[in-house]
Amino acid sequence: MKLQCVSLWLLGTILMLCSVDNHGLRRCLISTDMDHIEDSFQEIKRAIQAKDTFPNVTILSTLETLQIIKPLDVCCVTKNLLAFYVDRVFKDHQEPNPKILRKISSIANSFLYMQKTLRQCQEQRQCHCRQEATNVTRVIHDNYDQLEVRSAAVKSLGELDIFLAWIAKNHEVTSSA
């Protein structure tokens, strides 16, 4: 009798830990208001994407890069991509139009907030980077380097909707609309 109770208790604990582990990152980003970012992007999408003159080249969607990422790598890939945009794309892009620049700035601030949330998860050792995640990050950076910096930055900004859709899909972000 006692052995059965102990085994059941252990099983319950394991299951709980697994569920917690799977929902690690999702807990981190649920509070993010993705709708605001998406609305901002829609307003500048036409202007940004119109500047992209290389439609046959992509940075984020090479060979369905983001589609093949496993749930365990989601936290790492999200963290890496956020760093990519904040450290490279927003800095490399030179926007002359103030209205568009305002929207880009709001998107960048939201990305910074998301990075801060992910750091908390990382401190709790819930955001491990495996090889697959590292490989994906490297491919993206290589694609970005193959283009001219301005074109690459514009293209990366134009592909924000892909990145935002991928976050919404993998993090089960609740809609605040």
Added chain:
Amino acid sequence: MLPRLVVLLAAFLSRRLGSDAHGTELPSPPSVWFEAEFFHHILHWKPIPNQSESTCYEVALLRYGIGPWNSISNCSQALSYDLTAVTLDLYRSNGYRARVRAVDGSRHSNWTVTNTRFSLDEVTLTVGSVKLEIHNGFILGKIQPPRPKMAPANDTYESIFSHFREYEIAIRKVPGNFTFTHKKVKHENFSLLTSGEVGEFCVQVKPSVTSRTNKGMWSKEECVSLTRQYFTVTNVIIFFAFVLLLSGALAYCLALQLYVRRRKKLPRVLLFKKPNAFIFISQRPSPETQDTIHPLDEEAFLKVSPELRNSDLHGSTDSGFGSTKPSLQTEEPQFLLPDPHPQADRTLGNGEPPELGDSCSNGSSNSTDSGICLQEPSLSPSTGPTWEQQVGSDSRGQDDSGIGLVQNSEGQAGDTQGGSALGHDSPPEPEVPAEQDPTAVVFRGYLRQTRCAEEKATKTGCLEEELPLAGGLGPKFRGCLDDEAGLHPPALAKGYLKQDPLEMTLASSGTPTEQWNQPTEEWSLLALSSCSDLGTSDWSFAHDLAPLGCVAAPGGLLGSFNSDLVTLPLISSLHSSDSS
């Protein structure tokens, strides 16, 4: 040879240059854009200026990030092209880019590329159909998502937009065109409460996905008409409940009415038979003989004058004499009560004697019979023929005319014998003076009793005197005193008989009951009072009571009464009729 080659080369080059210039001259379409719905992707472009009839457009498509441009249409005259077939994986890919250029013959314009990457975000959400049903006052609606034919089997609206689907519903009542009520639902099934309204309702639906920025398009208007339903379950139940309640109330009222109007029985107390109404009839101890009026000795009444004059003879409630003095009325109960028990009478009498005596001395104000209180200064049993004695005897048991005699103790002794037979109230007389002041006046009241024929015969010998009583008394009366002390007991005292209060006390002291005819006297008193009351109007009734001696009694007793008495003329008439 060589010049020919040079000329040909120059012409060829000029043609090529000309064609190129012509191609470059052709303007490109100003703008190209996608207008897409769920699996209905249409590429639109604006025509070039100065378009000629031979101008057509070339369309090319590129999958974003992958491969070269693919030419879709070489020459399209229209300004739009359906690219659904080649963009089926739009919802699972990163998007497409399309470009269009004008072609006029051999000339081509530059390519005009779509500004944005054609992706899932540019698809306008629509609704396939809306079905409305009416159920219990609700409008039930079902929204059908679009089901385009070209969509692959796996790509359904629900699968692509799996979460956060939302629909905005606009309801409009037909007469009003601008009065919409909006409602947001998160499911394909919705219900609208009409609140009992009747008429035609039109509904429009606009889909949206809250997690996306896709725009939505209003659906076609679907209308449904509501009619008032009278035979709903609730209405029927309420109706039947109402009917039950009403019938219950009606039944209750009917039962109440029947109960109230049922044949009721009078209480036993209220039931009375005319012949048996007077109790004294049943108490009559002896058979009744014909009433006879015995004229009283008028001389005897003269002695009563002082008291009687001073007495208030008016307003007496008992015999018609008015008497405002309460003392008179206090003795009323004695007359009214048909007391079968001598004891009761005696008790009544016990309480009375002192008053009576005083009343008589004071003027007979307390006399209950007629207000006349006769005071006998001296009475002796031997003096039978004297009025005093007779009066005393009469007062005991004779048919006195309502004159109360006040006798001394002596007179009462002799009357004791005969009084009992006639229902006299005299038996206690001897004892009365013993108990009281000899000079005390004993009020006898009036006693009317039936007599034998001998008594009648003596009537002729009776004196007819006018009793000079206190002014209001009747001037005339006829009365014969019975000279016999011992009168044989008549069957019944027909007239009214006033109970002597002294007699009551004597009775209580223990006088033999056989000397008492209290019941009879009481009965006669009752008759007296009743007769006096009836004297004014109910003589017919009095005739009915003839066996009781009621009729005759007033005639004899009241002869000496005040002329104000209403019964006086009647009494005299009765007397005359009786005597005749």
